[in-house]
Amino acid sequence: MLDFIIYALIAGISVAVVGGPLGAFVVWRRMAYFGDTLAHSALLGIALGILFDINLSLAVVLCCVALALGLVAMQRQHWIATDTLLGIMAHSALSLGLVAISLLDNVRIDLQAYLFGDLLAITPEDLKWILLGGIAVLAAIYWLWKPLLAITINEELAQVEGIQVARYRLALMLLIAMVIAGAMKLVGVLLITSLLIMPAAAARRLSATPEQMAIFASLLGSISVVGGITLSWFADTPAGPSVVVCALLIFLLIFFAPKARA
């Protein structure tokens, strides 16, 4: 009877746990706008997935990766700055997705659910994918942690010290793309980035090491998910935005809390 709530909680917490360390990287590397651009392109992935009749999560990951690669290629030119480029790509991808979806005949899509999430419509099938994907991403982060930290500190130093920077940068993009695909159903393409960066930003004040920050971010993200779903359940508010509002409250609480003793 309450299965869907349980599914939503498990799925939401899984994404929050994985989103903790990745969100930390997004904050450290100032990739918030990049994450947003990937998230916006997720809708295009959905449209293409329906068009070619492939698994939608896979379609989203592929679309995000294609966009990330496109961005890397475009960054080689020097006449348009990266943030302009990101703006162009983000909104073009979102608009292309919306146009493509509207052109799809005899397919009815709840656009609202993709834009703002539908945490309470998680199926057991979705849950299975989110859990498997989440474990894979977590394992990858654990395995790649040191080189990822090294390229975050300074890419040139890392390169000179023998780290294949381009490879790890790509791996990070791929991991973020996977989390976006997993989180899209929960909070929607417009809100995903907030779930990545808000817990990480809040965790900064609590942490003395990168690892602590990643773990606190996972923890705060999970609390936001539980709080948001609870709010949604009792106050009948939309689940995705409720989770984000909880994340905001936690961020503000920590940000304005009196400074702890050193």
Add this chain to the structure above:
Amino acid sequence: MSNPDLARLEEVSLRFGNKSVLNNVNLPLHKDCITTLIGPNGAGKSSLVKVLLGLVKPTEGSVWTKPGLRIGYMPQKIQIDRTLPLTVKRFLQIPHGYSQSDLDSALESVGAGHLIDYSIHDLSGGEMQRTLLARALLRNPDLLVLDEPVQGVDINGQTELYRLITDIRKERQCGVLMISHDLHLVMSSTDHVVCLNKHVCCSGHPEAVSADPAYIELFGASHASTLALYNHHHNHSHDMHGNVVEGDCCGGDHA
């Protein structure tokens, strides 16, 4: 010059689009020798270092490095986002873990032993430079590459850093390539000076060069007697594209 090369740039040219950054540069680097790269802004000094380090592929020419060469690199300045909680100790240990005694001795050797538990964000300019130097030394390098090592350091600190670099070279007998703006301070602690302005304008041992009539002709008699007053005077000038407009020095190839 019986000293074998550690690394060599061989006829390296670098262009970004139509813009020529480096033009036919040859540069050998030796063990137990400090080579200083000087030149005006936009002369391609940092680009040259990036080519040497393999960060940038040359448009033409090649980079040869001794097989197994270990390079310690100290970048000009690094910007670590303040949201990344990081102590000096952790900074030195990522990605390669070093033992506590290695960390201590590297920091001690640059006079920064007390910084180990500091947050990397709380360091002053000079402390950061020392930390970066310690990081480069931890790799036990055969060749130390320093891109403006004294940037953001006050005058006293600069003198001290240069003395430190001289000591490190003496102690480890490694090769050193450094970029510098401040010729006054650097002339006394270098073995070989390369003056770069997209191409190598002139190069040589500072003292030998100073005694050379060509040098006196090149840099003016008043400067020949005192290295401390070394000035960057050319007998040729460059137009906006970096091409040599008139004159020539050292008989370099200015085609």
